[in-house]
Amino acid sequence: MHEFALTEDLLKLSREEARKAGIVRLDKIIVSIGDLSGISIDSIEFAFSFLREEDEITKEAELVVKRVPGRGRCTSCGKELELDRLYLYCPDCNTPTVEITEGRDFYVVSLEGQDADELAGKSTESDGEGSPES
Amino acid sequence: MAEIVVMRAVTSDNKLHADNVRKILDDNGVIGLNLMSSPGAGKTTLLEKTIADNPDIKFGVIEGDVYTARDADRIEKTGAPSIQLNTEGACHLTANMVEAVLPKMNLKELDILIIENIGNLICPSAFSLGTHKRVVLLSTPEGGDKVLKYPAAFHRADAILVTKTDIADAVGFDMNIVLDDLKSVNPKTEPIAMSVVSGEGVDGWYKWLRGLLKK
Numbered sequence: 001m002h003e004f005a006l007t008e009d010l011l012k013l014s015r016e017e018a019r020k021a022g023i024v025r026l027d028k029i030i031v032s033i034g035d036l037s038g039i040s041i042d043s044i045e046f047a048f049s050f051l052r053e054e055d056e057i058t059k060e061a062e063l064v065v066k067r068v069p070g071r072g073r074c075t076s077c078g079k080e081l082e083l084d085r086l087y088l089y090c091p092d093c094n095t096p097t098v099e100i101t102e103g104r105d106f107y108v109v110s111l112e113g114q115d116a117d118e119l120a121g122k123s124t125e126s127d128g129e130g131s132p133e134s
Numbered sequence: 135m136a137e138i139v140v141m142r143a144v145t146s147d148n149k150l151h152a153d154n155v156r157k158i159l160d161d162n163g164v165i166g167l168n169l170m171s172s173p174g175a176g177k178t179t180l181l182e183k184t185i186a187d188n189p190d191i192k193f194g195v196i197e198g199d200v201y202t203a204r205d206a207d208r209i210e211k212t213g214a215p216s217i218q219l220n221t222e223g224a225c226h227l228t229a230n231m232v233e234a235v236l237p238k239m240n241l242k243e244l245d246i247l248i249i250e251n252i253g254n255l256i257c258p259s260a261f262s263l264g265t266h267k268r269v270v271l272l273s274t275p276e277g278g279d280k281v282l283k284y285p286a287a288f289h290r291a292d293a294i295l296v297t298k299t300d301i302a303d304a305v306g307f308d309m310n311i312v313l314d315d316l317k318s319v320n321p322k323t324e325p326i327a328m329s330v331v332s333g334e335g336v337d338g339w340y341k342w343l344r345g346l347l348k349k
Contacts (some may be wrong), residue, residue: 001319005261010144013140038256038260089317096321098319108142112135112137
């Protein structure tokens with residue numbers, strides 16, 4: 001279950017980047033996970049569901065996972081391949097010379113959130129809307 | 135609403151620590167090895183034998199385990215300096231753990247620092263420790279089918295040691311499956327079949343180790 005540790009890292013990185021950009025509340029954390037990364041998306045989502053609550057900034061963040069299919073290229077015959085596992089045999093020329101070109105990585109792609117002004121503006125607005133007497 | 139493009143690897147924090155570990159090792163002229171396998175494949179026994187058989191090489195060992203100092207105690211008896219790292223639950227070592235204990239090692243005195251990772255064929259392979267090489271063990275009682283079952287561990291291995299060959303027949307181990315599977319998972323690395331009990335193949339492993347020192 002190294003997904004727990006990876007989710008801690010993903011949240012730490014997201015909080016850092018958000019704070020640098022002046023964001024005080026994250027709405028969405030968009031990540032890409034390669035099919036050949038050996039990472040279980042279910043486990044990441046499970047860990048995220050409670051680890052996000054450790055910090056106010058990520059407490060309500062939604063995790064959006066984009067899967068990246070595995071791709072490779074045979075260095076012998078040049079064929080471009082789709083890969084569903086870490087397997088380096090070229091089905092065309094039958095040589096173990098496939099180089100993996102995509103699908104190994106786990107990235108934080110982008111973040112969506114609100115800065116202090118936006119959040120303050122929004123809460124005033126919603127207070128107004130929420131007041132039955134107004 | 136603000137949108138920020140990040141495009142940073144989730145393991146980038148680990149990589150910073152790994153890069154620092156590598157720099158410290160290089161500054162001290164020490165070769166670092168990350169030793170990985172499932173529990174009980176013979177990592178510590180391999181180290182005991184390797185240290186005893188190669189007195190001219192100055193080894194240091196960082197022992198990773200979930201609990202206990204049993205392995206560091208075993209290494210201490212060989213005379214090589216060792217440090218025990220306990221993860222207390224975590225299934226793998228990370229580079230910051232290694233970085234934190236490096237100052238306790240007298241690196242100037244060492245040729246090779248071996249980091250024995252947590253016994254686990256899945257998680258440790260996802261975290262670089264800043265070592266120069268990855269060594270993966272597969273013991274014969276585990277069965278010859280493990281390369282394709284746990285490809286991530288074997289895929290990036292610089293050395294693959296098939297251990298406990300002295301009992302290969304008794305446990306019905308088929309080396310041909312390993313050789314066949316490695317052709318597709320890691321064609322660059324030829325496995326070394328060995329036993330620290332019978333001594334079979336240990337020379338191949340020592341030769342590989344000594345090849346690192348020449349560089």
